[in-house]
Amino acid sequence: MSINAIVAENISKRYRIGLKEQMYDSLAGALVSWIKYPLSNYNRLRKLSKFDENGHAEDIIWALKDISFEVPEGEVLGIIGRNGAGKSTLLKILSRITDPTTGVIKIKNKISSLLEVGTGFHPELTGRENIYLNGTIIGMSKKEIDKKFDAIVDFSGVEKFIDTPIKRYSTGMKVRLAFAVAAHIEPEILIIDEVLAVGDIEFQKKCLGKMESVAKQGRTVLFVSHNMDTVLSLCNRTILLEDGKILLDGDTKSVIQEYREKFVSVQKHINIRDRTDREGSGIIKAVDFKILNGQGNPVKFLESGEDYIFDLQYENYSNQKLNNVAVSIDLYDERNVRVLLFRTSFTNSNIVLHENKGFVRCIVKDLPLANGHYTFSIYIIRAEVEVLDWIKDAYSIYVSGGDYFGTGNQGIPENCKILHRADWMTS
Amino acid sequence: MSPAERNITIIKPKTGWQIIDWKELKEYRDMFFFLVWRDIKARYAQSVLGVGWAIIQPVFSMIVFTIVFGNLAKIDSDGAPYAIFSFTALVPWTFFAGSLTASSNSLNDMISKIYFPRVVLPVATVLSKGVDFCISLIVLFGLLIWFQVVPTFWIVLLPVLIIILMVTAIGFGLWLSAMSVQYRDIRYGLNFGVQLLMYAAPVVYPASLIPEQYRLYYALNPMVGVIEGFRSSILGTNPMPWDLIIIGTVSSCIILLSGALYFKRREKFFADVI
16 A cells, blocks of 8 residues: 555646637638638537647647656645646646546545635525535535534624625625635645635635645645745645646755746846836936845845845946935835835945946845845935935845744744844743 | 555546446535525526416416417317417426526536536536426416316326436436537527427427328437327326337437436546637
C-alpha cells in the first residue's frame, strides 16, 4: 500500500481553441458563406471534440504537457504559476471536471474541490434550500448537512434571512453563504483555489483563516494561489507551472524565490528616465533607481533584516548647484498605504545636488519590512517649497523571506508590515 | 481487492462505451433529490397561479383542440367525447414535450465548475416534470367524473404505461442534452420541433385512422403505444392495443439504452465544449 494520496503520471491535456471566425471582403463572398454556413459550422463544432492526428494543428493548444507528481498523504502542496500556466486545467483534471488527454492519476480516498463557491445556487430558493442544494452538489450527504447546518449558518452570518429567497440577498450575503457551505466539507483530500477568499476584508480574513486551519489539520491539500505569502505560510512543498509544464517542484521557499526572480521582478524595472507622468519643476530629474545589497550588487527582491542601498541617479538641468534639497523615498504596501518613509529632512541631512548629474544613496540597515509587495515613490523638493521632481510608483519590489529576528524562522506571514524587535517580560 | 484499493479513484482518458456507474449514482442521490426540488420550486416561484400552470396548459390545449379538431374538422374520436379523448392524450404528451425541451437545456455551466455524475442533470429535469404530470392526471380523473366515464379494468396497467413514458422521456432527454451541449441548434429547433412531433403521435386523432399496413411502423414511436394505451385503459374506446404497446416498449428501451451510452460517451467533452 502506498502512502501517496495522489499519484499523477504524464498528464497532458489538449484543447482546441478553434472556432475561428472567417472574414469575407466582399458581399458576394459573405453571401456564399451564408449559404455554406450550416455546413462549415457543423464541421467547426464537430471538430471541438475531435482530434485527428493529421488535421490542422494550429488551433490546438496543449494546456498541460507531461505533468507527473506525487502527493504524500497529509502534505499541503502549493501550486503557483502565472496566468495561463495551466493551473486551472490541472485543477479541473484533478477534480474530474474534465478528462486528461493522456496520463493516469490515482487518487486515494475521497477528493473534493472548491474551484468556485455557490455552484447550483438558485435565486428563487431560500438560503436554507440553497445550503442543502449546494452542499449535496459539492459532495455532502443530507445527513451531513443536517449536522453542520447551524455551523454553516453561523459562519455565513445570514441567520435572519435564512428562509428568504436568496435573490433578495446582497451580493456579499450570497457570497458569504456560498463560502460557508464550502468551508464545511471534510474530504480526505481537498483542492482549493485561493480566489475563493471573497467578500469584504473581514470575511476574506475569515476565509483565509478557515483555509489555513484546514491545511493544518493534517489533511492532504492542493492549494492554488497567487499570494506567495499564503503559499509560504501553508505549504511545505510547491510546484511551479509554466507553459503547461512543471518548471520547479520543491521546497516552497526556494520555488517562490525562483518564481519571483523569473517572473515578478523583471517586468517591474521601469525606466524612470522616460516617465512622463511626473510632477515638479523639472530642473531636477530622477533618471534611475535601483536597490543594491551590502556588496553593491543589484537585487531582485528584498529580505527582511538585510542591509540595502537605495541608489537614485539624477540629472540637474539648472546649471548650478542646488542647496537644501530634501529627498524622500516613500514605500507603499499592496493597499497603497504609506508604511515607511526615508526622508532627508527627518534627520536634518538635506543634501546638495551637483551640477549636471550625480547620485543620492540611502543606506538602509536591517530592513524592518515584513513580506509583501512594496511600491516606491520618489520625491525631490527644495527648501521645503519647490517640488523639483515627483514620481509615483517609481519602483516596486517584493520583500520575501529573510530572518529579521535572527531566530532561523523563515518568512513572517503577511500579518503586518513593520517588524521591530522587542524584549518580553513577565511577572 | 483489499479495502484500501477499493477507495482509489483512477482518472484517465476514457475510451469506448461505458455503462452507468450505479454505485456512484447512489452516492449522489441526495443531490438528485434537491435538484428535482429546485426545478419544481423554481418553476412556479413568484407566479400568481403557481402550480395552476400545470393545469392550464393541457386544459386550454384541450379546449382549442375540441373546437378546431372535434367540432370544426369533426375528427373521429372513437366514440368518446372529443374533449376527454384529447385530454387523455394531452396528459402524457404535455409531460413528454415538456421533458424534451427542459432536458435539452439541462446541462448548464455547473458542469465546468464541479464534478458529479452528469447524467443526474437531465434525469432530474425529466423527473421534476413528473409533478406537473401528476397534477394533470388528477385533473383527468376529475374530467372522467364530469363526463361520467367509467375507466376499464385495464386501468391497472396505467403505472406500466407511465413507466414506458418515463423511459422514453429520459431516453430522449439523454440524447438531446448530450447533443445540445455542442450544438445549440437542438435547443432552438426543439421548440417548434416538439409542436410538429405532436402530429406524429395520436394526440388530436385516433391511431385507428392510420392505415393498417403502416400501423407497426407508426408504433415505433413509443408515444403511440402510451397514448393509445391511456385511451384504451381509461376510456375503453378500443381493446388494449397490445401490438402498439409492445413495439413501443421495445423501442423506448432502445432509445434509453442508446441514449445512456451516447451520453456516457460524450460526457468527457462536456466541460471542454460547453
